[in-house]
Amino acid sequence: MSLSHPSPIRKVKNSAAMVLMALAFLVALVPLISILWTVISKGLKSLNGDFLSHSMRNISPQQTGGGAYHAILGVLEQVAIAAAITIPLSLLVAIYLVEYGRGRLAQAVTFFVDVMMGLPSIVAALFVLSFWILGLGFHASGFAVSLALLILMMPIAIRSTEEMLRLVSSALREASYALGVSKWRTIVRVVLPTALPGIVTGMMLGIARIMGETAPALLLAGATDSINGNPFNGPQGSLPLFVYNSSQSSLQATIDRGWAAALTLIIIVMLLNLFARLIAWWKAPAAAR
Amino acid sequence: MAKRIDVSGLSAYYGSVRAIEDISLTVEPRTVTAFIGPSGCGKSTVLRTLNRMHEVIPGTRVEGKVMLDDVDLYGAGIDPVAVRRTIGMVFQRPNPFPTMSIYENVAAGLRLNGVRGKSDTDGIVEQSLRGANLWNEVKDRLNKPGMGLSGGQQQRLCIARAIAVSPDVLLMDEPCSALDPISTLAIEDLIAQLKNEYTIVIVTHNMQQAARVSDRTAFFNIEGTGKPGKLIEIDDTPRIFANPSQRATEDYITGRFG
Numbered sequence: 025m026s027l028s029h030p031s032p033i034r035k036v037k038n039s040a041a042m043v044l045m046a047l048a049f050l051v052a053l054v055p056l057i058s059i060l061w062t063v064i065s066k067g068l069k070s071l072n073g074d075f076l077s078h079s080m081r082n083i084s085p086q087q088t089g090g091g092a093y094h095a096i097l098g099v100l101e102q103v104a105i106a107a108a109i110t111i112p113l114s115l116l117v118a119i120y121l122v123e124y125g126r127g128r129l130a131q132a133v134t135f136f137v138d139v140m141m142g143l144p145s146i147v148a149a150l151f152v153l154s155f156w157i158l159g160l161g162f163h164a165s166g167f168a169v170s171l172a173l174l175i176l177m178m179p180i181a182i183r184s185t186e187e188m189l190r191l192v193s194s195a196l197r198e199a200s201y202a203l204g205v206s207k208w209r210t211i212v213r214v215v216l217p218t219a220l221p222g223i224v225t226g227m228m229l230g231i232a233r234i235m236g237e238t239a240p241a242l243l244l245a246g247a248t249d250s251i252n253g254n255p256f257n258g259p260q261g262s263l264p265l266f267v268y269n270s271s272q273s274s275l276q277a278t279i280d281r282g283w284a285a286a287l288t289l290i291i292i293v294m295l296l297n298l299f300a301r302l303i304a305w306w307k308a309p310a311a312a313r
Numbered sequence: 314m315a316k317r318i319d320v321s322g323l324s325a326y327y328g329s330v331r332a333i334e335d336i337s338l339t340v341e342p343r344t345v346t347a348f349i350g351p352s353g354c355g356k357s358t359v360l361r362t363l364n365r366m367h368e369v370i371p372g373t374r375v376e377g378k379v380m381l382d383d384v385d386l387y388g389a390g391i392d393p394v395a396v397r398r399t400i401g402m403v404f405q406r407p408n409p410f411p412t413m414s415i416y417e418n419v420a421a422g423l424r425l426n427g428v429r430g431k432s433d434t435d436g437i438v439e440q441s442l443r444g445a446n447l448w449n450e451v452k453d454r455l456n457k458p459g460m461g462l463s464g465g466q467q468q469r470l471c472i473a474r475a476i477a478v479s480p481d482v483l484l485m486d487e488p489c490s491a492l493d494p495i496s497t498l499a500i501e502d503l504i505a506q507l508k509n510e511y512t513i514v515i516v517t518h519n520m521q522q523a524a525r526v527s528d529r530t531a532f533f534n535i536e537g538t539g540k541p542g543k544l545i546e547i548d549d550t551p552r553i554f555a556n557p558s559q560r561a562t563e564d565y566i567t568g569r570f571g
Contacts, residue, residue, distance in 0.1 A: 201366060203421060203426075204394055205421075205425040213425050
């Protein structure tokens with residue numbers, strides 16, 4: 025066996041593997057690029073200031089003009105409420121699971137979080153429909169949508185926060201305990217700040233996910249063409265729902281508006297992701313920059 | 314400020330496994346005591362029972378008495394968090410808080426315990442950094458992140474952080490094993506200075522370091538895997554290295570095992 029001649033077969037295998045990997049990467053890129061291309065080319069022409077600042081009030085489906093302002097406002101409010109409830113709750117659950125939970129309760133919570141991860145959005149929406157609307161007698165509203173959205177966001181937020189907290193080295197906790205700092209103070213002043221960039225990213229990913237969920241809006245937002253700024257009273261617009269409704273029409277004006285709305289939705293999600301990265305970069309432990 | 318430690322009948326468990334058995338020793342104030350022994354003999358475990366850090370790990374327990382002057386640290390009604398405020402610890406790998414600057418790191422023990430007052434804190438931070446021989450190197454960059462220092466400087470930062478809360482005792486768990494020889498020398502010089510104010514216990518696997526730095530040395534050993542660690546001998550450092558009274562001590566010191 026010679027030390028100086030790499031076997032030619034190994035070289036061939038190496039090249040073949042690299043080609044396969046490059047091809048796989050390109051194939052994986054195809055759907056992403058084609059979606060972006062389609063939405064941008066079809067939506068850009070109808071996306072303008074008017075579109076973003078007007079609702080569909082008094083505009084019939086075959087007319088051009090009008091816009092998605094009511095839908096944009098609706099989805100932003102619905103997601104904001106869902107996030108405002110989910111973020112503190114999921115933080116507390118994740119802290120419990122990582123720092124305190126040892127026994128059966130922790131195991132049960134982890135199990136249920138896993139189950140909720142796989143919950144289809146239509147099921148979450150159906151649950152809120154039967155519990156909140158049919159059961160408790162409330163009407164379709166933005167808040168009902170928020171309830172379904174928070175069910176969908178919660179497991180993602182809990183799981184990613186949990187992972188980030190576990191990543192904080194136990195040496196840091198020990199350093200804090202050794203200074204005579206109590207456990208809760210250690211968590212709030214040492215562990216959470218250290219894990220913060222990762223937690224923020226995780227929360228933003230959760231928000232980006234629920235931003236585009238159509239099923240809850242379909243079942244729970246009601247139907248309206250007008251601007252409703254109150255998520256607790258009356259039907260409210262929703263951007264993913266707007267896209268869905270537009271897609272069901274054969275009228276060109278409506279279809280154009282639908283594409284513009286889809287483009288808007290993608291842009292909002294992208295902005296959120298950028299914002300999350302910005303926060304993560306800003307808050308990163310300084311030496312890591 | 315420096316206090317005396319009296320340990321009697323100390324045993325510590327990880328779950329049902331007894332890690333150390335029936336340890337009894339005394340540490341005089343303002344002295345440096347070194348714990349030496351082969352890997353796994355329990356010397357770090359003994360150290361961690363002195364400031365009630367052992368029980369931070371779930372499922373552990375401690376039996377016996379640890380007296381700090383005339384207070385039993387494991388007595389009823391004693392708050393472990395308060396114990397850790399009086400007995401400080403420096404760890405093997407330097408662990409400054411990554412989200413805090415140098416100033417904030419040193420002040421962490423004060424701030425996290427709710428001590429307010431910027432002017433007081435400024436003074437204490439400077440005093441601690443001087444005490445740790447780090448002031449001159451960092452006085453112009455107190456607001457820079459603590460993680461930006463070299464290994465030896467980070468360890469001195471951790472020492473400054475530990476002494477900023479004015480502990481009675483300073484425990485050091487192999488503080489130099491992650492450092493290069495120059496930084497090690499700097500820390501050993503520092504220990505020689507610190508002992509004028511604090512009682513110091515240092516765990517080290519480096520016998521020459523124990524010989525250089527300590528007044529008294531305790532040798533721990535373990536009979537076999539799965540058996541608990543025991544204190545074999547404790548004596549003045551020169552005597553234990555020149556003329557140990559136990560066979561096992563002599564074997565370890567001359568390098569026949571370990």
